[in-house]
Amino acid sequence: MSRAVLIYAHPYPDRSRANRALYDAVRTLPGLDPRPIYDLYPGFAIDIEAEQAALTAADFVIWQHPIYWYTVPALLKLWWEKVLAHGWAYGHGGDALVGKRCLWVATTGGDPDAYSEPGMHAHPFSTYEPVVRQTARFCGMVWETPLVLHGAHRVSEPELFAFAGTYRQTVIDLCKCEPLPTEGLAQAIPEPRPAAPTTTPPTPSR
Ligand SMILES: Cc1cc2nc3c(=O)[nH]c(=O)nc-3n(C[C@H](O)[C@H](O)[C@H](O)COP(=O)(O)O)c2cc1C
Numbered sequence: 001m002s003r004a005v006l007i008y009a010h011p012y013p014d015r016s017r018a019n020r021a022l023y024d025a026v027r028t029l030p031g032l033d034p035r036p037i038y039d040l041y042p043g044f045a046i047d048i049e050a051e052q053a054a055l056t057a058a059d060f061v062i063w064q065h066p067i068y069w070y071t072v073p074a075l076l077k078l079w080w081e082k083v084l085a086h087g088w089a090y091g092h093g094g095d096a097l098v099g100k101r102c103l104w105v106a107t108t109g110g111d112p113d114a115y116s117e118p119g120m121h122a123h124p125f126s127t128y129e130p131v132v133r134q135t136a137r138f139c140g141m142v143w144e145t146p147l148v149l150h151g152a153h154r155v156s157e158p159e160l161f162a163f164a165g166t167y168r169q170t171v172i173d174l175c176k177c178e179p180l181p182t183e184g185l186a187q188a189i190p191e192p193r194p195a196a197p198t199t200t201p202p203t204p205s206r
Contacts, residue, residue, distance in 0.1 A: 001031060002059035002101075002175050008036045009065040009076035018107045018152035018160060019066055025164035026062075031175045033058065037075055044075060051083040052096065059179040060101035061141065062171070063132070066152065067108045070121075070128045080135060089139040098140035099182035101174060103147070104132050105167060111151030125150070142180060144170075 006026065010019045013036065027034040033054055037046070055061060065073050072080075087093050108115070108125065115125040125148060133143050147170065149155065149163050 002177050002179050003057060004029075004032045004060050004062060004171060004175055005054045005058035006032055006034045006062040006064060007076065007079065008034060009038060009063070009073050009079070010036075011038055011068070011073050011075070013038060016066070018149055018155070019064065021160050021164050022064060022105060022107070022149070022167050025168045026171050029168070029171055029175070032171065037079055038073075041075065044078060046075075046079055046082050048082050048085070051079065052085075052088060055083070055100075056096060058100065060103065060144075060174050060177075061097070061136075062103045062105060064105040065107075067106050067128070071131060084135070084139055095140060095182075099180040100141050101144050101177075101180065102136040102141040103144045103170065103174065104129075104136075105147045107149045107152040109151070109153055111154060115150070144174070 006023075008019070008023055008027075010016050010023075013020065013023075016023075023034070023036070026032060035051070035054060041047070063072070063076065065076055068074075071077070084090065084097075085094075088096050110119070110121050110125075112125075114120040115123065117123070129146065132146075136143055147163070147167055149160075155163070
């Protein structure tokens with residue numbers, strides 16, 4: 001039996017239709033620790049120790065949020081920057097998340113046609129996935145097949161609840177999985193390289 005931590009990042013939870021239905025479908029499942037970070041940290045002062053303790057206690061991690069400007073909402077980005085710290089989540093000694101499964105659950109306003117070359121968003125949605133996937137992978141986490149609900153404003157109630165049911169069943173199934181072995185995986189995590197300078201410093205003039 002695995003334990004899950006759900007990092008739920010909706011900037012306006014009271015106005016949510018789709019994410020609220022999805023969140024409600026899973027938040028009371030046994031073995032799941034729901035962390036609605038916009039409720040926990042309205043002033044963006046993330047309790048890093050509490051978040052890291054919740055991650056440590058879990059065998060798999062869920063990031064659930066609406067897509068904002070093609071990526072995660074601001075507080076989840078800050079959560080990545082603060083919680084996934086060097087020496088803890090990556091880099092020398094940073095193996096706290098190695099071998100944990102990671103499930104990404106996202107909703108979009110754009111419908112599937114909008115995520116195509118002639119569509120409003122010009123690129124397939126898979127173009128926007130690598131940043132999230134690689135964030136998980138860089139910390140040694142194992143990427144699960146994401147659950148993405150497109151056209152979140154337009155989907156019918158039956159479609160929304162069918163998707164919520166799939167999400168709930170996915171979490172139940174992942175909770176039934178044995179935690180993944182972590183031995184040997186830590187060595188596979190790359191140490192980040194210092195960034196190459198992109199500009200030449202100006203030569204002082206007299
Ligand atoms: C500031 C902002 C940025 C958004 N950016 C995108 C976007 O880049 N792509 C997209 O498909 N939808 C975008 N949306 C729409 C949201 O993804 C959509 O409202 C949400 O998924 C609906 O879920 P909810 O009912 O839980 O709020 C954006 C909405 C807001 C308010």
